[in-house]
Amino acid sequence: MNTPTANNATIATPGKVDYVEPRYYFTFFTMCFAMFMVILDIQVVSASLTQIQAGLSASTDELPWIQTSYLIAKVISVPLSGFLLRAFSTRYTFTFSAAAFTVMSIMCATATTMNEMIFWRALQGFVGGPLVPAVFATAFTIFPRSKQYLIGSIIAIVATLGPTLGPTIGGYLTETFSWQWIFLVNIIPGIFVTITGWRLIDFDKPNLKLLEGFDWPGLFGMALFLGALQYVLQEGPREDWIESGTVTAGMLISGAGACLFFWRAFNAANPIVDLSAFRVRNFWTGATFGFMIGVGLHGLTYLYPIYLATVRDFSPLMIGTTMIVTGLAQLATGPIAGRLVLILDLRLLLGISFATFALGTWQASYITNDWGFYELIIPQILRGSSIMLALAAVNIITLGTLPAERLKNASALYTLMRNLGGAVGLALINTGLNNRLDLHLARLNEQMSWGRYQVEEALTRFTESFAALNSDARLAALKKLAGIVRQEALVMAFADLFLALTACFLIMLVLLLIMRRTERY
Known part of the structure; x- marks a missing residue:
């Protein structure tokens, strides 16, 4: 393996021979499907919340906790997964997570009360958290440098299609069958993934010595820090932030947990999360881009359906049909992205993708109250293609420059940054939407x-x-x-948010000047 120089970072390769056993390709594709299931399960539920509310006789205040409980548990388990993958190996961690995720999906479908649903959703999010970091770590461990362009494109497709197709799949299953099927649909794929993972994953071994002197204070601090932070980001916009006593308490708990977590991370002999990857320039800059990709991916997956539901009064199935344009654009761009990483400087490709995303949100800022499927085609195509190009480039920039022994932990941190980007983005978008709505309403x-x-x-x-x-x-x-008048004010608020997203993505281009060039394939 080449050694990075001051001006040129080199993409790590796990082996000298480019040949990869065919079964490893099959194993990797199976793991990607599990990753798709976990990512999809966030958005597929959002399209059916009204039906779940009716089925469980839930109050309006209880309803958001179906998503909040899942996200809080997931955001805690994702950084922990780096330790789990190193201690118990990819085979045991991945297989257990896939099996447990399948069981929790069954329990969610059989829930009869809101409390049961919240409990099972929290467990589903926690056990499913390690699946995504496991895929990233596997991709850059078992595949040589010459194959990473293809693997990076596949991961990008899976990571973006989940949030995009969620409303479409959720709307179809709910209207055709019932809300229970958004969970039951995971059973057969979950069983297949579990059996395949157990039989075929064999490229690393457990290291149980890591369990000696386990950093329990660090785990406790991380749970408080990230769990309370996710709660604050979810509930803050609804509760008007510091005007709510519970949100304020969440801020204080998160701050205290952060102090404990970072103290242990920098001082413990074997910290629960190793933050040393952030010392690598391409990792922290790439993770920052990943954070912003999370904002754009989840933010627009949220904004478009809200607009179509509240302004155009679209049904869940109609919303899903409109949103599928983004998914088709992502699928079409996937093979192109795989070739472009071979031809272009990855920093240039990343810059083009963010500029394209900004162009799409700038066009969306001209939105009116009669925009529908056809008016949103171009913004959605630009969004889908740009997100695909961005992930294909940033995955390699961020993780491809690290040695194999650091990939498991770094993959967990990278996944966490993208998830936090989605959470922070949704919180800011919700707050911005409410504030701009009030402003435009007052002016009108x-x-x-x-x-x-x-x-x-x-x-x-x-x-x-x-x-x-x-x-x-x-x-x-x-x-x-x-x-x-209220509808016009709401449309104007949507336009303001699209402009704000345009500015954010253009500002991110400055960070490209700090990145080191990666060695071309």
Whole structure:
């Protein structure tokens, strides 16, 4: 293996011979399918929350905890997975996680109360957390440098298709069968993945000596830090942040947990999470790009369905049909991305992808209240293709420059950064949407003063249309006008958020100047 120089980072290769046994390809593709299941399970549930609420007789306040419990547990187990993969090996960790994830999916489908659903969803998120880091670590361990362009593209496709196809698959299963099927659909693939992983994964061995002197304080601090942080990010926008006592308490708990976690990470002989990968320039810059990819991937997967549901009144299936354009663009771009990493400087490819993403969100900033499938085609194509190109490049930049012995832990950190990007992005988007809605609503209300010709004309027209209500016609007209004003304010808030995302992705281009060039394949 070549040694990185000051100006040129070299992509690590696990072996000198480029030949890879065919069964390793099959094993890797199977592991990627497990990764797809875990990522998909976040968005597939979001499309069916209303039906789950009705089926479990849940209150509106309880409903978000179906997602919150899953994400809190997952964000704790992802960084822990680096230690688990090193201590118990990929075979035992991956197989247990896949089997447990399948069992938890069955339990979620059989839940009869909201408390049961929240409990099983939390366990599902925790046991499924190690599956994604295991795929990243495997990809850059068993495949030589000459194969990593192909492997990186496959991972990019899987990582992006899960969030994109989630609303489509969830909407179809819910409307065609019932909400239970969004969980039951995991059973057969889960069994297949578990058996395949147990029989074919054999490229590393357990190192049980790592369990000696296990860093329990570090684990406790990490759980408090990341768990409370995820809660704050999920509930903060709904509870108006520091105006809520529970959110404020979550901030304090997260801060205290962070102090304990980082103290142990820098001082313990065998810390629960090794942060030394952040000393590598390409790792921390690549992880930062991964964070921003999480913002864009999960943020727009959230924004578009919210717009289509609240402004256009689309059904879950119609939303899924509209969103599938992004998935098709990602599939079409996958083979192209695989070739481009061979031709272009990966930093240039990453810059092109972020600029393309910014172009797509800039076009989306011209959104109006009548945008639908056709108006969103170009922004979604730009989004899908750019995310695919970005992940194909950044996966190699971030992990391909590390030696094999550091990949398991680094893969967990990289996955955590992308997950945190999604969580932080959604929190900021929710807060921004509420704040900009209030601002535009206040400004539009100032224009709705009595005596203005346009206002009086609209009220008269609406009143006449509600003539059958007799004395209530005027009140119904006022309500309709207020609804129109609110809808326009909401659309303007969406446009502001698209512009903000455009600025964020353009600013990230500056970070490319810090990255080191990776050796071309």
